[in-house]
Amino acid sequence: MRVEYINPFVESAFNILKELVGDNITRGEIFLKASSQPVLGVTAIVGLTGDVEGRVLFDMSTKTAISIASIMNGEELKELDELAKATITELANMITAQAVTKLSELGFKFDLTPPTIITGNKMEITDFEVEALIVPMELEHGKLEINVALRERN
Amino acid sequence: MKTKMDFPNVNERKPEGLKDDGKSFRVLIVDDSMFVTKQINQILTSEGFEVVGTAEDGLSGVEKYKELFPNVDIVTMDITMPNMDGVTALEKIMEFDKEAKVIMISALGKQDLVKKSLLLGAKNYIVKPLDRKKVLERVVMTLKKQ
């Protein structure tokens, strides 16, 4: 997978989180993960189809998800309820939309599937034939990992 | 936790959500995201608007509009939704009421669909992420358009 695919996602995540959550955000080192990987607890998945296909995960702990959703709603959410899930889904939506706009400016054309949220502590995601690149983002409210596995369709 | 919303001081000026006769403008929110619906709802009700209906997909949005008509002044319409997308729902609403005031709520990167919506009769659009200023500005602007 080409590393330039992940940068637009990292930049958008940075911008959107800054705007909506307002935290100090630092970007960690990019790393590669093999095809099978545990997720942190709450994961928003967006699928991409077109010139480039695959998926992007926004992965965080349940606690981080609740904190982020609380700030975005301007009220303290106690648990990962429907509203919290809808909030994280919308966050993933906005980040992806901005990233895809950047990627299409670079000449890639594709469509997004609406994000879905999966939750659970002992889950693993398996991607076939493509490795994932991960960029951890450290927020004051915890860590959010951007996990991108895309490949060019041939 | 304190909420970040600032409530307007009604003694200083008339809230944007009130008509000249003091009654509220009536809003229908069509969006499949509970988060976005709540956000729009909070912003508008804090300015005196009345949310008279919400719908989670295009199909029920159109039904809701017909049901409420003529007691609805403005619609906020999400673009990406299950069952029926916002552009199609807009089209159906405009067929039913060519005076309808519909604002599209769009994610970034949907310029083609926004353009199409404006051609189909949408009066305005807002690109997410939403904020108070943006939403009020566009809604007020749209209500003033004839």
Ligand SMILES: [Mg+2]
């Ligand atoms: Mg939507």
